[in-house]
Every structure is written in structure tokens, then in C-alpha cells.
Amino acid sequence: MNLxxxxxxxxxxxxxxxxFALGYALVFSVxxxxxxxxxxxxxxxxxxGLLVVTQLTLPLWIAVPAAMLGAGLISVAxxxxxxxxxxxxGAPRISQLISSIGASFFLVNFAQLxxxxxxxxxxxxxxxxxxxxxxxxxxxxIQVVILMVSVVLMALxxxxxxxxxxxxxMRAVAFNQRTAGLLGVNxxxxxxxxxxxAGALAGxxxxxxxLAFNQITPFIGDAIALKGLTVIVLGGLGNIQGALIGGFVVxxxxxxxxxxxxxxxxxxxxxTLLFLILLVRPQGLVGQKEQTRA
Amino acid sequence: xDVLRSIGITEPVIQFMLVNALLGxxxxxxxxxxxxxxxxxxxxxxxxxxxxxxxxxxxLPLAVGIAGGAALAGVLAxxxxxxxxxxxxxxxxxxxxxxxxxxRILILNFDPLVSGIIGQRVTITGGALGIKGIPKLTETxxxxxxxxxxxxxxxxLHRSRFGRAMAAIRQDEKVAANMGINVVYVKNVxxxxSALLAGxxxxxxxHLTRIISPDGFGFAQAVNILAFAVLGGGASYFGxxxxxxxxxxxxxxxxxxxxxxxxxNGLILMLVIVYLPGGLISFFPxxxxxxxxxxxxxxxxxxxxx
Numbered sequence: 305m306n307l308x309x310x311x312x313x314x315x316x317x318x319x320x321x322x323x324f325a326l327g328y329a330l331v332f333s334v335x336x337x338x339x340x341x342x343x344x345x346x347x348x349x350x351x352x353g354l355l356v357v358t359q360l361t362l363p364l365w366i367a368v369p370a371a372m373l374g375a376g377l378i379s380v381a382x383x384x385x386x387x388x389x390x391x392x393x394g395a396p397r398i399s400q401l402i403s404s405i406g407a408s409f410f411l412v413n414f415a416q417l418x419x420x421x422x423x424x425x426x427x428x429x430x431x432x433x434x435x436x437x438x439x440x441x442x443x444x445x446i447q448v449v450i451l452m453v454s455v456v457l458m459a460l461x462x463x464x465x466x467x468x469x470x471x472x473x474m475r476a477v478a479f480n481q482r483t484a485g486l487l488g489v490n491x492x493x494x495x496x497x498x499x500x501x502a503g504a505l506a507g508x509x510x511x512x513x514x515l516a517f518n519q520i521t522p523f524i525g526d527a528i529a530l531k532g533l534t535v536i537v538l539g540g541l542g543n544i545q546g547a548l549i550g551g552f553v554v555x556x557x558x559x560x561x562x563x564x565x566x567x568x569x570x571x572x573x574x575x576t577l578l579f580l581i582l583l584v585r586p587q588g589l590v591g592q593k594e595q596t597r598a
Numbered sequence: 599x600d601v602l603r604s605i606g607i608t609e610p611v612i613q614f615m616l617v618n619a620l621l622g623x624x625x626x627x628x629x630x631x632x633x634x635x636x637x638x639x640x641x642x643x644x645x646x647x648x649x650x651x652x653x654x655x656x657x658l659p660l661a662v663g664i665a666g667g668a669a670l671a672g673v674l675a676x677x678x679x680x681x682x683x684x685x686x687x688x689x690x691x692x693x694x695x696x697x698x699x700x701x702r703i704l705i706l707n708f709d710p711l712v713s714g715i716i717g718q719r720v721t722i723t724g725g726a727l728g729i730k731g732i733p734k735l736t737e738t739x740x741x742x743x744x745x746x747x748x749x750x751x752x753x754x755l756h757r758s759r760f761g762r763a764m765a766a767i768r769q770d771e772k773v774a775a776n777m778g779i780n781v782v783y784v785k786n787v788x789x790x791x792s793a794l795l796a797g798x799x800x801x802x803x804x805h806l807t808r809i810i811s812p813d814g815f816g817f818a819q820a821v822n823i824l825a826f827a828v829l830g831g832g833a834s835y836f837g838x839x840x841x842x843x844x845x846x847x848x849x850x851x852x853x854x855x856x857x858x859x860x861x862x863n864g865l866i867l868m869l870v871i872v873y874l875p876g877g878l879i880s881f882f883p884x885x886x887x888x889x890x891x892x893x894x895x896x897x898x899x900x901x902x903x904x
Contacts, residue, residue: 337688338688338691338692385868385872386868386872389872389873390871390872393875395871395875396687397687397688398634398687398688398691399871399875401634401687401688401691402824402828402867402871403867403868403871403872405821405824405867406825406863406864406865406866406867406868406869406871407864407868408864409818409821409860409861409863409864409867410860410861410864410865410868411864412860412864413858413859413860413861413863413864414861416860417857417858417861526817529817530695530696530699530817533692533695533696534696537692541688541689568703568706568707568710569703569707571699571703572699572700572703572704572707575696575697575699575700575703576696576700578692578693578696579682579693579696579697579700582682582685582689582692582693582696583681583682583684583685583693
């Protein structure tokens with residue numbers, strides 16, 4: 305009974321982690337860089353979703369697409385300002401990492417100026433809080449919605465990457481940017497589309513996360529940023545399927561360590577895992593060895 | 599001094615500039631060796647807490663606190679560095695970010711952890727609230743003296759065989775290894791030196807701020823330290839010092855935009871790495887460029903054809 309309950313919690317939480325980490329993985333697989341501003345985009349997604357509902361008084365279901373659009377555009381702006389100039393110069397990957405840290409700082413502090421530091425909530429009564437009756441475990445309707453939206457978005461992304469012309473081009477650029485360019489793929493456009501998709505996923509994850517915990521601050525990205533890193537390291541950097549699995553593993557680890565009475569060490573356990581995976585299997589649980597990695 | 603004070607650079611600001619300069623130098627050492635480590639905030643936290651506990655709980659003099667804080671950070675850097683420094687660029691960055699978080703969480707939960715082990719309630723690190731009411735023991739001359747000593751040592755280091763090995767590893771690790779440099783040894787020693795410096799800076803800062811809490815040493819602080827080195831530039835150890843002075847002083851000088859501090863810091867980091875990869879230091883002439891200039895100015899003109 306209790307075990308089932310913990311599993312249920314791990315599954316819906318894991319779906320948000322996976323959704324978030326997919327954006328990291330997507331950008332890493334196509335561009336080979338780590339976008340540390342991804343969590344700031346996630347946070348902006350949550351705020352856009354909230355503002356659409358509270359300020360524009362639009363229905364809740366519009367919040368997710370609106371946040372995806374807004375966060376996607378922020379992410380594209382990020383690509384143009386923080387990544388494209390460095391790429392054009394052929395700067396090392398670390399420079400791109402540093403500029404994404406700067407961008408993240410800017411986005412978080414800008415949100416703090418606009419929204420303040422007090423947590424904001426979705427209006428009371430908007431989210432049904434009662435658990436669905438007649439189930440052997442406790443789950444609220446919003447948790448079911450979170451799981452469903454995440455799974456649908458992840459499935460769509462997988463289809464897009466695996467089955468469409470666009471996905472084929474993205475994979476070509478990921479494999480070899482120069483050759484893809486010579487063969488007529490518009491590499492710059494692919495980069496922007498990749499960032500848009502990553503941002504849109506982060507935005508959706510932000511709204512869902514905001515709905516789940518109903519406490520939105522400019523800092524909600526901080527905790528998930530590092531968990532997302534653990535997820536993609538676990539799945540193998542840039543491995544999309546790996547990120548999907550990794551999200552659920554990290555969430556399960558977190559949920560079960562809290563259940564075992566270690567709530568204070570929840571994050572320490574996650575980061576220790578991060579540490580260990582990097583040292584023992586830097587290619588991730590499902591990844592294959594690559595020469596330049598570690 | 600009065601001129602400085604009139605633009606907002608008071609003595610406490612100068613003291614923070616000096617502490618931040620030490621932190622900038624600590625990340626400079628690892629960057630100079632080609633290691634992108636973000637562990638400095640974690641080592642700073644270790645130094646700050648160990649130092650303050652030594653002077654407050656055990657009533658020892660400040661010098662012991664500084665030495666103890668630095669030493670503990672340095673000693674802990676050995677078991678961390680040995681496995682972690684096998685990783686490179688982004689992987690090393692991620693691992694060291696994880697290390698910083700683990701340090702923060704352990705300090706946060708240190709009291710219940712120790713209480714559980716020895717079977718009696720103790721208050722050592724003070725949990726989320728941290729340690730309060732620390733007397734302001736750090737004086738400006740301590741910091742100036744320490745910084746000068748560190749600069750002297752780094753200067754000697756650069757001229758030494760070990761220093762050249764550091765530069766060689768940054769330029770190409772494989773070539774360095776082929777030339778007979780013990781890459782693992784050099785990297786680990788540099789990592790320990792960097793941790794010692796961050797630990798000392800942490801212990802100094804703990805006796806400046808009167809209050810230390812684990813949240814002050816999180817990822818944001820790691821990024822601040824990185825920003826000193828990036829803004830200043832890594833071509834010389836003068837760069838991170840300059841970066842620390844500018845980034846610490848700027849919000850004080852520009853008081854009206856003080857609340858935009860975080861936004862400005864983020865923008866600076868981004869703009870500098872994109873448009874000024876050499877950092878502020880690249881505005882200053884190097885010895886070599888001065889020589890080149892002198893040669894051009896005073897070069898003997900070719901004799902006019904007779």
C-alpha cells in the first residue's frame with residue numbers, strides 16, 4: 305500500500321523531471337553544449353502560465369500552450385545572444401557554458417525584479433485538491449493531468465526526432481554539423497528550432513511543476529536545474545531516451561529517500577548519485593562510450 | 599581615502615574586494631591549469647565554518663582559525679580531487695557543482711548528523727540559520743598582507759617548473775603527458791592549492807560578515823567567484839583581482855542601480871565572455887606588447903637610399 309503510494313508519487317514527479325531534462329538533452333545532443341539557463345526558462349514558463357491565468361483571466365488549459373510558446377521564444381533569444389556569437393567564433397564549449405550561466409543569472413534576477421521574491425499561487429479553487437476517490441492510493445486529478453501532458457509531449461518529441469524530416473535534419477546536424485550544412489541543411493535554423501523545442505518543453509514543465517506545488521517564485525528553477533543535470537548525466541548526456549528514464553529514476557530515489565526518513569538528505573543523495581555516475585559510468589546508464597567524454 | 603568614500607567605496611567594501619580577490623585567485627589557479635572546477639564556493643564554506651568554529655567554539659586566535667579553515671579545505675580537496683579530476687570540461691563542471699551542493703546540504707544537516715552519532719544534542723553549524731554574532735576580527739591589513747603574500751607565491755609558482763607544467767596542461771594535456779609531466783599529480787596539487795586559498799578566503803569572510811549560513815555558499819556564490827575570474831581575464835593573476843575589485847565595487851559606486859545588481863552581474867558575465875574573451879585585463883598592455891611597441895617606435899629606420 306505504502307509502496308504503491310510512493311511509486312505513484314515517483315511517477316508523476318518523474319514525468320515533470322523527464323520533461324524538463326529532455327530540453328537539456330535535446331540541446332546537448334544537437335549542439336554539444338550544456339545550457340545552464342534551461343532552468344531559468346523553466347521558471348519563466350511557470351510565471352507565464354500563472355500570469356496568463358491570473359492577469360489575463362484565461363482558462364487554465366491555455367496556460368500550458370502559452371507558457372510553451374513564451375518559454376520557447378525566450379529560449380530562442382537565448383540561443384541568438386548567448387550561444388550563436390560564441391559558436392561563430394569557434395569558442396570552447398566551456399565559454400558557452402559560462403555565457404549560459406550569465407544568461408541564467410540575468411533571467412532569474414530579472415524575474416525577481418518584476419515579480420518580487422514572495423511566492424505566488426494559482427487562484428484557490430482553480431486546481432481541484434481532493435484525491436480521486438475509490439483508488440487504493442492517493443492521487444489528485446492535477447497529478448494525473450501532469451502525467452498525461454508530460455507523456456504526450458515526450459511522445460510527440462520522440463516522434464518528431466525519430467520520424468519527421470525535421471527530426472532527421474536535427475539528427476544530421478547532431479551527427480556532423482559541417483557535413484549536414486554542406487548537404488543543404490540550414491544549420492542555423494535547426495539550432496533555433498532545437499532551442500525553441502527545448503524551451504517549450506521547459507515551459508510546459510514549469511507550468512506543471514507550478515500546478516503541482518502551487519508555489520511559484522523566481523527561484524523554482526534552482527533546485528530542478530541540478531536535478532535535471534543528474535537526470536541527463538544518469539541517462540548519458542545528450543541521450544533523449546536516457547533522459548526519459550533518468551527522470552523517473554531520480555524522482556523515485558528522491559521519493560523513497562523521503563519515505564525512508566531522510567528528507568533532509570534527499571538532495572544530498574541525488575547529488576551523490578550524480579557524482580558516482582560521473583565517476584563510474586560517465587556515458588550514462590544506457591549510453592555508449594565516447595572517447596572525448598571523460 | 600575620502601575620495602573613495604565619497605563614491606561609496608568604504609572600508610568594508612574594500613575588505614570584501616580583498617576577500618573576493620582571494621576567491622578569484624583560487625579559481626584562477628584551476629582555470630590556469632585547464633580545469634573548469636566550480637567547487638570553490640564549497641571549499642569556501644568549509645573554510646568559513648571551520649575557521650569560525652575554531653575561533654568561537656574553541657576560543658582560538660584568528661590566525662589559527664584562518665590556518666585551520668584553509669587546512670581543512672585543502673585536506674578535503676584530496677579525496678574529492680583524486681576521482682573528480684579524471685573528468686574534463688563539462689563533466690568536471692557538473693561534478694563540482696554536485697560537490698558544492700553536497701557540502702551545503704551536509705553543513706545544513708551537520709548538527710542532527712553529529713548529534714545522532716554521539717548520542718547527544720549539539721549545536722555546531724547552526725543548521726539553516728548558520729552561526730550568528732561572529733566578532734569582526736578580520737582587519738584590512740590582514741587581507742592586504744595575505745593577498746600580497748599569495749600574489750608573490752603565485753608569481754614564484756608561474757616562474758617555476760611546476761608552473762610551466764600547469765600552463766602546459768592547459769594548452770594540451772596529452773602533449774604535456776608525453777613530455778613527461780605527471781598530469782594527475784599537477785592537477786591534484788593545483789586543486790588542493792585552490793581549495794586552500796578558497797578555505798582561507800572563507801575563514802576571512804566569516805570573520806567579516808558576522809553571520810554565516812550554508813545558503814550563502816551555494817551555486818550562486820560559485821558563479822560569483824567564476825565571474826571575478828571571467829570578467830578580469832585569465833591571462834595573468836592580476837585579472838581575477840581586477841575582476842573582484844570591479845564586481846564588488848560596481849554596485850556600491852552605482853548605488854541607484856544597486857537593486858539591478860544580479861541582472862547586471864549576469865549581463866556582464868554573458869557580454870564579457872561573448873565580446874571580451876580576454877577579460878578586462880586585455881585592456882592593459884602586457885610585457886610582450888610593450889616590447890613590441892617599443893621596438894616599433896624606436897626601431898632604426900632603414901637608411902635612405904643615397
